[in-house]
Amino acid sequence: MKITTVNxxxxxxxxxxxxxxQAAWPRIVMTGVALGFLLVFLVLPxxxxxxxxxAKGFGxxxxxxxxxxxxxAIYLTLIVTxxxxxxxxxxxxxxxxxxxxxxxxxxxxxxxxxDLPFAVSPVIAGLIYILLYGAHGWLGPWxxxxxxNIVFALPGLVLATLFVTFPFVARELIPVMEAQGxxxxxxxxxxxxxxxxxxLRVTLPNVKWGLMYGVILCSARAMGEFGAVSVVSGHxxxxxxxxxxxxxxxxxEYQYAAAFAVASLLAxxxxxxxxxxxxxxxxxxxxxxxYDLEASPT
Amino acid sequence: MSVLAWRRPSLMPGxxxxxxxxxxxxxxxxxxxxxxxxxxxxxxxxxxxxxxxxAPRVVAAxxxxxxxxxxxxxxxxxxxxxxxxxxxxxxxPGRKLIDGLVDLPFALPTAVAGIALTxxxxxxxxxxxxxxxxxxxxxxxxxxxxxxxxxxxxPFVVRTVQPILEDLDPEFEEAAVSLGANRWTTFRRVVLPxxxxxxxxxxxxxxxxxxxxxxxxxFIAGNMPMVSEIAPLLIVTKLxxxxxxxxxxxxxxxxxxxxxxxxxxxxxQWWRTNRHAA
Numbered sequence: 001m002k003i004t005t006v007n008x009x010x011x012x013x014x015x016x017x018x019x020x021x022q023a024a025w026p027r028i029v030m031t032g033v034a035l036g037f038l039l040v041f042l043v044l045p046x047x048x049x050x051x052x053x054x055a056k057g058f059g060x061x062x063x064x065x066x067x068x069x070x071x072x073a074i075y076l077t078l079i080v081t082x083x084x085x086x087x088x089x090x091x092x093x094x095x096x097x098x099x100x101x102x103x104x105x106x107x108x109x110x111x112x113x114x115d116l117p118f119a120v121s122p123v124i125a126g127l128i129y130i131l132l133y134g135a136h137g138w139l140g141p142w143x144x145x146x147x148x149n150i151v152f153a154l155p156g157l158v159l160a161t162l163f164v165t166f167p168f169v170a171r172e173l174i175p176v177m178e179a180q181g182x183x184x185x186x187x188x189x190x191x192x193x194x195x196x197x198x199x200l201r202v203t204l205p206n207v208k209w210g211l212m213y214g215v216i217l218c219s220a221r222a223m224g225e226f227g228a229v230s231v232v233s234g235h236x237x238x239x240x241x242x243x244x245x246x247x248x249x250x251x252x253e254y255q256y257a258a259a260f261a262v263a264s265l266l267a268x269x270x271x272x273x274x275x276x277x278x279x280x281x282x283x284x285x286x287x288x289x290x291y292d293l294e295a296s297p298t
Numbered sequence: 299m300s301v302l303a304w305r306r307p308s309l310m311p312g313x314x315x316x317x318x319x320x321x322x323x324x325x326x327x328x329x330x331x332x333x334x335x336x337x338x339x340x341x342x343x344x345x346x347x348x349x350x351x352x353a354p355r356v357v358a359a360x361x362x363x364x365x366x367x368x369x370x371x372x373x374x375x376x377x378x379x380x381x382x383x384x385x386x387x388x389x390x391p392g393r394k395l396i397d398g399l400v401d402l403p404f405a406l407p408t409a410v411a412g413i414a415l416t417x418x419x420x421x422x423x424x425x426x427x428x429x430x431x432x433x434x435x436x437x438x439x440x441x442x443x444x445x446x447x448x449x450x451x452x453p454f455v456v457r458t459v460q461p462i463l464e465d466l467d468p469e470f471e472e473a474a475v476s477l478g479a480n481r482w483t484t485f486r487r488v489v490l491p492x493x494x495x496x497x498x499x500x501x502x503x504x505x506x507x508x509x510x511x512x513x514x515x516x517f518i519a520g521n522m523p524m525v526s527e528i529a530p531l532l533i534v535t536k537l538x539x540x541x542x543x544x545x546x547x548x549x550x551x552x553x554x555x556x557x558x559x560x561x562x563x564x565x566x567q568w569w570r571t572n573r574h575a576a
Contacts, residue, residue, distance in 0.1 A: 044425075101310040113328070122513070182308075
């Protein structure tokens with residue numbers, strides 16, 4: 001490989017295009033600066049979580065994780081996620097079907113409104129449910145009279161999580177279904193398939209990787225949500241503390257090793273999320289390549 | 299057949315069901331609860347709303363939130379563009395791994411990011427202890443907020459710029475270079491005009507996310523009123539003191555500002571697609 005600097009009028013006859021674009025050293029400097037930036041801002045925090053978690057030894061680590069309050073926090077996080085993600089999944093599918101299979105007035109407004117929760121601070125996402133369901137809220141007296149707890153209880157945690165994870169599935173599905181078009185569904189329908197059959201046998205298999213992708217992102221955010229859940233939880237230890245809230249309490253009590261131990265579980269979960277995301281992307285691109293291969297001879 | 303007035307006929311089944319479900323669910327989870335903020339604020343009246351929002355501590359918190367987000371988004375625009383460029387144009391071993399890692403801030407819970415960054419940048423932390431003798435302090439200072447927001451916002455810039463950069467044909471740059479332009483001129487005159495809209499969108503997304511960010515910031519910020527207190531934290535503080543009206547007024551001010559940003563993002567995207575269509 002020949003490295004040449006191209007100076008104006010005398011382009012070296014057979015220089016490889018890559019060489020013409022960039023000499024070696026700026027390329028190395030740029031890569032170095034970019035990697036250094038990523039090292040300081042992304043890799044170092046991960047290493048910090050892991051080392052701080054084990055700073056007081058493996059015994060402390062395990063006892064922090066097997067503490068009853070920690071176990072309850074893990075349990076509560078899983079419950080909230082298990083309720084919130086399927087609800088937003090169903091919504092995401094319905095919204096993507098509405099937006100991509102039909103043309104109607106107000107469609108772009110609908111898409112904007114679906115994205116709205118991304119532009120709202122998580123703290124405000126918690127606040128709105130206090131305004132509605134809190135003791136002094138609109139429905140507060142009624143709920144109180146019927147002995148129903150929403151705020152400072154599980155339903156509040158689920159509602160706040162639903163809000164912050166609201167757009168994830170829809171957002172991933174809409175572009176995928178848009179790219180898929182309507183021809184295959186229309187063919188199935190004209191051959192006599194019912195609406196549900198068309199959806200289950202034609203649409204769903206076509207968008208399954210996009211769907212998985214949305215579910216992964218949605219679950220990661222649901223398990224890790226802090227601000228919204230913090231506002232509606234009331235921080236009742238062993239009752240309404242999810243894992244991120246448990247971390248905050250431990251941290252504020254100066255139990256750093258324990259806080260980082262619980263944090264390390266969530267950090268591992270984040271790495272699993274990234275791996276799953278990469279796998280789904282790889283499968284999606286492979287099925288696209290296959291699809292193109294099958295389509296090309298015709 | 300009055301529906302036909304606002305929608306084009308389609309062979310597809312389930313219009314009523316899917317649009318009905320979408321709109322009802324959207325209203326129950328998002329629109330009605332969000333409208334509560336504005337209805338509560340309007341009951342306050344303009345005078346009390348303005349008194350709350352213009353109180354020095356509130357103004358300082360809003361300035362801190364918006365200012366730190368602005369600085370962090372700017373730093374992210376520069377380094378995010380650099381990272382995207384390196385990932386697309388400069389192949390190096392382990393690039394796939396680094397590419398995947400860019401999404402870490404999306405996947406890592408904000409509270410975890412907050413305590414990890416504090417462990418690094420606190421005066422006794424890994425990097426903080428080396429900055430301390432130089433008279434620089436990041437942890438428990440407004441600079442800490444910026445650090446947290448850089449972490450949170452980075453993937454927004456990288457992921458909006460990256461696809462555009464992948465579609466950009468290096469031939470244009472080669473043509474510019476062969477016509478005598480130097481590297482910097484080529485970048486400024488050939489590459490940047492193509493990337494500009496995507497870069498602005500990523501900037502706006504990172505900015506919007508930074509303004510509302512809470513979990514990663516509160517651990518590292520130090521949270522001193524008037525100095526390093528962010529607006530979302532002030533809302534939480536007011537709620538804990540049962541000052542619901544004031545909390546709601548601050549929330550309304552933040553929402554209005556955020557909606558304006560969202561409108562700008564949509565405007566930018568419209569501009570981008572129309573430019574490409576032309």
